[in-house]
Amino acid sequence: MTYRINVGYRHPADPAAFDEYYRNTHMPIAARIPGLVRLSAGRTDSLDGTTPEFYVMGELLFESRDSALAALGSPEGQAAAADIAHFADGGFVMLFSPEEWALP
Template sequence: MVKLIALYRHPEDPAAFDKHYQEVHTPLVEKMPGLKKLEVTRMKGAPTGGEAKYYLEAAMYFENEESLQAAMNSPEGRASAKDLMGFAGPLVTMMIGEVAQVAEIHG
């Protein structure tokens, strides 16, 4: 499994960012073909105290790199990318990761 990761730095207007992210951007992302799971994390702070370097992280999971590339090149993927650059281009860092281990610890 692979994931496309988006890390967002703190926006100038968090309320406007959140509104656009939830009402416009997320529905576009959810339409990407082959998307298995979307996980969005709002940062609460740093382990040592204080503000986290990033505001938000989104992880989009795909079966393999081929399905990720197909999704990114689809009309839905291009629409999502165009929207991303329009509302958060200067704030976002994108990367692709291969999921190496998943452990569910019960205790």
């Protein structure tokens, strides 16, 4: 069973600066986290034209909860967590979940 960490970044004061930093600095830092199976992110959208709560959603996928916990406690995981303060001026939320149900 895989385990995921979703990070919802709220709207930043300067979206262009957020995009630049996130793509070119934060993603490469996060990509070094050991045990990471997949790292993805994207700007959010809404189907009804309203402004979504989050500006960007990031997803880190691990093989298990144990590997996610080990990854977060690693020096690389700690560096990625500490880096969030450099660009997420709108705040953020982290959600943790196992993949309990899936369809092919």
